[in-house]
Amino acid sequence: MRAHSSRSLPSDPSRPERPLWPTLMSLFPYLWAYRGRVVAALLCLVGAKLATVAVPLVFKEIIDGLAPGQTLLVLPVALLLLYGLLRFASSLFTELREILFARVTQQSIRSLALEVFRHLHALSLRFHLERQTGGISRDIERGTRSIGSLINYTLYSILPTLIEIGLVLAVLVVRYDPVFTLITLASLMVYVGFTVAVSNWRIAIRRQVNETDSAANTRAIDSLINYETVKYFNNEDYEARRYDQDLQQWAEAATRSQKTLSLLNLGQQAIIAIGITLMMWQAARGVTEGSMSVGDLVLVNAFLMQLYMPLNFLGVVYREIRQALTDIERMFDLLHEGKEVADEPGAVRLEPGPQEIHFAAVGFAYDPQRPILHALDFRIPAGHTIAVVGPSGAGKSTLARLLFRFYDVSAGAIRFNGQDIRSYTQSSLRAAIGIVPQDTVLFNDTLFYNIQYGRPEASRAEVLAAARAAQLDSFIARLPEGYDTRVGERGLKLSGGEKQRVAIARALLKNPAILIFDEATSALDSRTEQAIQVQLEAAARGRTTLIIAHRLSTVMGADEILVLDEGRVVERGRHAELLAKDGVYAQMWAIQQQDEAP
Template sequence: MHPNPPSAARDAAPATEPRSDWQTLKRLMPYFWEYRVRMAIALAFLIGAKVASVSVPLLLKRLVDALNITTTDPRALLVVPLGLLLAYAGLRLAMTLFTELREIVFARATFGASKRVALETFEHLNALSLRFHLERQTGGLTRDIERGTRAVQTLVSYSLYTIIPTLVELTFVLVLLGHKFNLGYVWITLAALLLYGTFTISITEWRTKYRKAVNELDSKANTKAIDALINFETVKYFNNEQFESARYETGLEAFRAAQMKSQATLSMLNTGQQLIIAGSLVALLWRATGGVISHSMTLGDFVMVNALLIQLYVPLNFLGVLYREVKQGLTDLERMFALLEKDREIADAPDATVLHVAGGAVRFEHVSFAYDAARPILHDVSFEIPAGKTVAVVGPSGAGKSTLARLLYRFYDVTGGAITIDGQDLRQLTQNSLRKAIGIVPQDTVLFNDTVAYNIAYGRPGASQAEVEGAARAAHIHDFIAATPKGYETMVGERGLKLSGGEKQRVAIARTLLKNPPLMIFDEATSALDSANERAIQGELAQAAQGRTTLVIAHRLSTVVNAAQILVMAEGRVVERGTHPELLALDGRYAHMWRLQQTHGDTAAATDAPDSPTLGDSAFEPALN
């Protein structure tokens, strides 16, 4: 035995402390490593593009100087400038060609890594415990995933396509200025770049808090909007459309105020950058003007210096934006990596084995459980569901009945005792094999916003249309589906809200019948049905339970009178157990509940209606072949 006490906060917080930007980049690199050949080719194209880019001002210098030809030969006047113009156009074309080839080559790496990160995050979130999904905020979570996926492309776009090319070009320009002229140009350029970079990074770091506030308020506003849209029925029941609009407007107003602060600081950053660039350009061009006047430089040299500096400073104009977006991309990526690294509260053991169902006998052995250590739910619960038999659990709300189903599915691990299937401890089994062997018809049926056929086939993806229709017939919903204009292609709406409660429950029953597992759980499976339909469905559920180990959680006692054993729970304990006649003879809690339901007409005459089968061990033909 190795109980794994759940912690209420385990899945609610990131698994790791906030990481540095370099750690985030290091975490991202494995996703690109498989594309290392493409990265090398893209880098070669990048260098080619920058060589062509720096060569353009050099050729422009020669072109300007060539216009000062002193010969009167018209052929020289025509051929020299024309040749240089064609070479100039060729370099421009080469620069564009290399740039586009770089993007084409590396596109697969960019989109492939983005896809892989998003898919891994999605798979990991699906694998997290039920506790995480009960505590999550869907709107904020989807924004985190969206931003994180986009951050991969942002980082590649700004680093490989802008920052690295600018650094390469800067190196070429500094070498060229120092070689052709003197180090004065180099020192002025470096001083300007150092001042520019220091100013940009300092202001951008200061602005980060405003940017983070914008994102947080955006997520909060989005969470409120999605929450209201998902629960639109409740909004309409209580006539609270205006209230929800006011909540959303409050969030949007806070978001707008944060945006205004962010924009004001951005304008200050841009103005300061332009002042530094303008000052350095004036200093360099003044020095070049002096060189032309003293005849130590040609007019072409002056044009070349001007073109080089403009060409260099154009991407630097966006350095603040680049730095901010890269920092924001790293922040967004770190948030998604934090999701990816959240601890799985319920994880397969390293030596987990596949469940082998021989008969399907289920045993709860002195099981205790608490969602929170301060609030125990189950206390020393022990019972057995013999292979192929049906055991029912009844009791008041909050007694812990549905918790038994969650533990059997291993959505949580017990805090004491053990649950076994054919002697195999659930904690030693793979979750996939365990859940594959269990089918459930829940009390609260939630459907996908897709077709009826899709929702039924979800019980066994890949099932044929005939099998889907067979399950629908067994659940007594085929005629209803066939009568709709689109039949099985009818959309059920968000969470199945286009269907009534009874229709949704029939779809859930059909879905479980299609899965055809050896173990079944019926958690108030007919609670949304009227008495007439409940009788029909009870017959099908009884057929489905035939030969299967079945746990029935029920409120209406008439539905479980034929169970092999009935457990009565109260305050997390089994207070009575026995067959229906034995419990009536005991004249305890069960007998009191039975008399109370008879008084209110809820028993549906189950005991004296031979055509009204109940969930038990009577012989029925299989619901599905």
């Protein structure tokens, strides 16, 4: 259930519905990957329907064979055996079809879900900042389920029903008065027309049910994720009222959906009843006039049941397909979401080894109306450490996002060893960079898993060594479950300093050519910071390192310090040089020294 926001996918009941056949064609490659099973399943489908239509024909002959004057010893016995075999054959071919196609359906769903998952990871950071996780999760869950329904209803229901209707009509045309065919076709046309018209009318209602369902789901997830904040402000009742407002809207939309569904069902049954009555009246008249036998009357009745039962089911299937298409609209929208940052054609891998970083007249803006960086130009020679300091909002953390290509620069270029990073594949680029972010978010798994995430193929000994380097080993040794301790949702079971040290261990385990410390020790106490600072300096030795810091005591040993203000470098130099200038850096230093004084 997903909350509305100005950044959510909009609810627009008037939006054109996604056509059925293009959607089915987009599924075709996934199905055709199992073409052998698909063809075999289709042959079983045809066999089942031939047997189903043949059953009433044999039954007619049995009825007529039992009429006075017929031989009772051979003909009915043979027909009865054939009747039983055809009924069994219909069930046999149907079950074989199910067995053959089961793997096709499940593997197709798996492939599509994986493709959407990969695509979401390939989208830019901007996309994820503008979407709500609860809503996306619900869209994927509902979409994958509906894709399974779409495949099943189309290939298990629509196609078999169309084949059966075609076979029944062929028998009626060949064997009986054209009136039977005309009544049947008229009933079909009216039924299909009514079903399509009313189902399309219900699309907007169904979409509203989905929108309100997503709204309530995201409201609940957002509130539960922010559990502590809700408790801090004693807002449990407030959150419950907001959630109930979304649930109320969902309940009203779902009620309207059920009412219109009942109206659709009633109309369909009325059309079927009229069609059956007209057909039976015509058949009964034929028997009384002598143009049809009792067997013919039974045959027509059986055909009517065979025809209208799947036709009735076809109406249900059509409704489900339209609803499934509505359900997967959001997932297809996610799948077709364009990549803001994509690998260029012919992009090459960034080769391992020392890297010089050059910000060449870089300009950048998240919003064109509010530039963040202005013609920023500096170099980080391979193996050197550069620190960037400055007030909040100066654009310091943006540098890390640009290096990772979460965004592309608006002007200028970022170069590694003289080559624009846009010419490298994003995968190889990010493999070369390690980061300790300011806000560390951990997976709801064990400490070992979260450290090993820096390099999943690392051995246990390497993970333990990284933990020791980040001063984590003594803390973990005090835990009853040690490295198998689960950290909770987003790492909430750990303190800020403990999460920071896990992030440091993870970055050290990755062993990258480039290191970024984005306020890496901001959540640590002074004693722990001093201990870890030694390890960070050791880790940075020989690597190209960018330190983004607020606490100036952590950057005193940098090869060069850049003072950033409003996206521009206003001062640069080593620590002692900047103090001697008595400028912005010296003022920041004096303020921090005063704040830290006992």
